[in-house]
Amino acid sequence: MSLNFSPKTIENVDDQRLRIIWEDSHESVYSFQFLRQNCPCAMCKDEFSGEVLIDPEAVPPDMKPTRSEIVGNYAISFSFTDGHGTGIYSFENLRKLCKCKECSYHTGSETN
Numbered sequence: 596m597s598l599n600f601s602p603k604t605i606e607n608v609d610d611q612r613l614r615i616i617w618e619d620s621h622e623s624v625y626s627f628q629f630l631r632q633n634c635p636c637a638m639c640k641d642e643f644s645g646e647v648l649i650d651p652e653a654v655p656p657d658m659k660p661t662r663s664e665i666v667g668n669y670a671i672s673f674s675f676t677d678g679h680g681t682g683i684y685s686f687e688n689l690r691k692l693c694k695c696k697e698c699s700y701h702t703g704s705e706t707n
C-alpha cells in the first residue's frame with residue numbers, strides 16, 4: 596500500500612505549532628518541540644539503529660523555527676532557536692509522526 600504524502604497546506608497554527616493538511620484532507624498538528632525531538636538528522640538519530648541520540652527532555656517547550664523551507668518536492672527543513680538546522684523532514688516521515696487518534700489507531704501504537 597502506498598499513500599501519496601503530499602501536503603495541501605502547511606501553516607503555523609501559532610508560535611509553537613505547525614499544521615499540515617494533506618492531499619487526502621487529513622490534518623496533522625505538530626509542536627515544534629516535538630519536531631525538534633524527532634529530528635531525523637544523523638546527529639539526532641542513529642541512521643542504522645534508529646536510536647535517538649538527543650535528550651528529548653532537554654528540548655524546551657517554547658522551541659521555535661528560525662527558518663523553514665521546502666526541500667525539493669518531498670520535505671521541509673527547519674532551523675530551530677537552539678541553532679540546530681540539519682534536519683530534513685520528509686513528508687512521508689511527517690505523516691508517520693502524526694499523533695492524532697486516527698493515526699495512532701492505524702499504526703497500532705503502544706498507547707492504549
Ligand SMILES: [Zn+2]
Nearest residue numbers: 634636639682
Ligand atoms: Zn538533528
Ligand SMILES: [Zn+2]
Nearest residue numbers: 693694695698
Ligand atoms: Zn493523523
